[in-house]
Amino acid sequence: MMKIKSLLLSCALGTLLTGFASLQAADATAPAHDIYLCATISKNYVIGSKLVTNSGVYRRDAEGAFQHFGVNFPFVLNIAFDPRDRRRCYAVCINGVLQSTDGGVTWGIGNSWDMTEAKDVCIDPNLPDHVYLALPDGVAVTTDRGATWVRQEKGLPERGKYTQTIRVDRTKAGRVFAGCEAGIYLTENGAKSWCRVFPASQTVTDIQQSPHDPKLWYATTQAEGLQVSRDGGATWRKVAAIPTAEAIYNIAFDPTDARRAAISSWVYGVFTTEDGGQTWVERNVGLPADHTAFRVGIDPGNGRLFVSLYREAMLTSDDFGRSWRGVASLEGATVYNYVFVPKPAP
Numbered sequence: 001m002m003k004i005k006s007l008l009l010s011c012a013l014g015t016l017l018t019g020f021a022s023l024q025a026a027d028a029t030a031p032a033h034d035i036y037l038c039a040t041i042s043k044n045y046v047i048g049s050k051l052v053t054n055s056g057v058y059r060r061d062a063e064g065a066f067q068h069f070g071v072n073f074p075f076v077l078n079i080a081f082d083p084r085d086r087r088r089c090y091a092v093c094i095n096g097v098l099q100s101t102d103g104g105v106t107w108g109i110g111n112s113w114d115m116t117e118a119k120d121v122c123i124d125p126n127l128p129d130h131v132y133l134a135l136p137d138g139v140a141v142t143t144d145r146g147a148t149w150v151r152q153e154k155g156l157p158e159r160g161k162y163t164q165t166i167r168v169d170r171t172k173a174g175r176v177f178a179g180c181e182a183g184i185y186l187t188e189n190g191a192k193s194w195c196r197v198f199p200a201s202q203t204v205t206d207i208q209q210s211p212h213d214p215k216l217w218y219a220t221t222q223a224e225g226l227q228v229s230r231d232g233g234a235t236w237r238k239v240a241a242i243p244t245a246e247a248i249y250n251i252a253f254d255p256t257d258a259r260r261a262a263i264s265s266w267v268y269g270v271f272t273t274e275d276g277g278q279t280w281v282e283r284n285v286g287l288p289a290d291h292t293a294f295r296v297g298i299d300p301g302n303g304r305l306f307v308s309l310y311r312e313a314m315l316t317s318d319d320f321g322r323s324w325r326g327v328a329s330l331e332g333a334t335v336y337n338y339v340f341v342p343k344p345a346p
Contacts, residue, residue, distance in 0.1 A: 031301045035060040036339040038076045038091070039308075041332050057091060057104060058218045058330070065329040070104040078337045082128050082145075086341060090131055090146065092118035095338045097133055099146045110146040126173035130190060134163040139178055141191045155194030159184045167207045169232070171214045177233055179204030184219055186233060198236040200224055206250040211300075212258035220248035226263060228277060243268060243281040249293070252338070255300035260320060262305055264293040270307055272321045283321025288312070297338025308335030 019088055020343040037058040038085075054068040061067050074095045082088040087103040096111035096118050111118075111133070118144045120134035133140040138153040138161045153161060160182030169175035174190035184198040184207065198204075202222035210216035219227040219236065227236045227246035242248065246267040254260035262272045262283075269284035269291030299306070305317040307324070311334050315324040 001093065012114070031060075031299075031343075033299070033301050033342055035066075035299065036079055036341060037066055037314075037333045037335050038078055038337040038339070039330065039333045040076075041330070041334075053332075066327070068298065070100070071098065071107050071271045073098070076336070077118070078120050079339055080123045080131070081339075082123060083102075083125050083340050084128055088145065090121045090123070092121045094118075097121060097146070097149075111140065111149050112140075115140050115149060115151075119163060122166050122168050122176075123174055124168045124176075125170050125342050127190075130312060132166045132168065132173070132176055132178075132191065134166040134178065136162050139163055139166065139191060139194075143190075145331070152187075152191035153194070153197075154192065155187075156180065156185060156207050157196075162203060164203050165206050167209065169209060169214070177207045177217070179207045179219060184227075184233070184236065185344040197233060198227060202247075205247065208251050210253050210258070211255045212253070218251045218253075218261065220251050220263060222247040226251070239277065239280070242271060250295055250304075252296045252298045254298045254303050254320075256298075256303040260298075260303070262296045262298065262321065264296040264307060266292055266294065266310070269293045270296060270305075270321055272305070274320065281321075283317070285322070287315070295335050295337065297335075297340075300340050306335075306338055 005276050007171045039058055040055040041053040054072050055074045056072055057070050057079055058066040058068050059118045063209055073093055076091050079089055079091040088098050091098040094117050095109055096115045098107045099110045100107045115135055116134055117136050122132050124130040129143055129145050131142045138156055140149045142149045163178050164183040165179035167177050176187050177184045181203045183196050183200040184204055185194040186197045187194045200221055204219055204221050206220040208218055215232045217229040217233045226239040226242040226248055228239055229236045249264045251263045259276045260274050269287055270293050271280045293307050294310045295308040297306040307318055308314050314327045314330045314335055317324050
């Protein structure tokens with residue numbers, strides 16, 4: 001039975017990958033953004049294996065393929081670029097936070113020994129020297145571009161402060177949301193103190209602010225489905241159309257269309273909305289039967305929808321999930337994050 005299932009999955013993915021040539025042709029126009037992927041290629045790999053794989057950060061090249069650069073390091077979960085100087089960047093991984101000042105050519109570890117297994121990182125766009133780090137046991141902050149890191153956890157619970165995601169409100173310096181095991185926590189003063197704005201029974205997995213309406217936020221959770229806030233994160237309510245029995249992993253807004261967004265789930269696959277969240281539709285036709293959707297992202301240049309299937313492939317859709325095709329350069333990868341960075345002015 002397992003052999004038949006594997007054969008069917010391979011056939012499905014093989015069909016999807018035949019679209020790679022047309023994907024490259026569609027990318028003939030020079031994009032306005034660079035795409036960075038945080039990915040691990042670990043299919044069929046075991047410790048001690050002679051199989052050589054590259055994991056860490058990938059960048060889309062001029063031909064539309066993704067090329068590995070920087071350190072070969074597993075479990076790089078996110079990367080953030082200083083908006084003033086994109087050569088300065090921060091990448092979170094099992095060792096904590098890696099820092100680079102030359103665009104990822106060289107890296108160093110900036111955190112202390114007790115700030116490991118970092119989950120997320122974000123930079124305050126209004127105070128770019130201030131960077132926030134999500135940790136399994138709380139939150140750390142630097143106010144000097146990573147020279148020093150300090151824990152800032154006043155108001156976080158003693159139990160339940162595992163932090164999976166952290167996000168800064170782009171409209172106000174020092175206003176930050178932390179997605180924890182016990183819910184969503186908000187600081188208005190740069191993490192000096194926190195208060196809970198949404199209680200959860202299990203981990204909040206992602207928090208995102210609309211690029212069109214700064215008052216609109218979505219949060220994905222392990223047990224409370226998809227949550228929405230339309231008052232800047234002060235109050236939250238469940239989106240009734242999205243099931244809650246299994247975890248929702250992340251949400252992505254479409255920067256090209258204020259009506260569109262997408263979410264990912266290992267069990268449920270991909271859901272999208274094209275009417276501003278009034279209705280949500282499954283978009284799994286063309287994906288393998290056991291969806292294992294790990295992450296979605298949306299290209300701000302053309303609205304192309306990306307989805308990562310766990311240890312299988314990255315797929316794209318130009319009709320917002322109605323059909324899918326594979327990206328050949330990342331077979332066997334798990335993509336943890338899609339990061340879109342505006343290209344520097346010529």
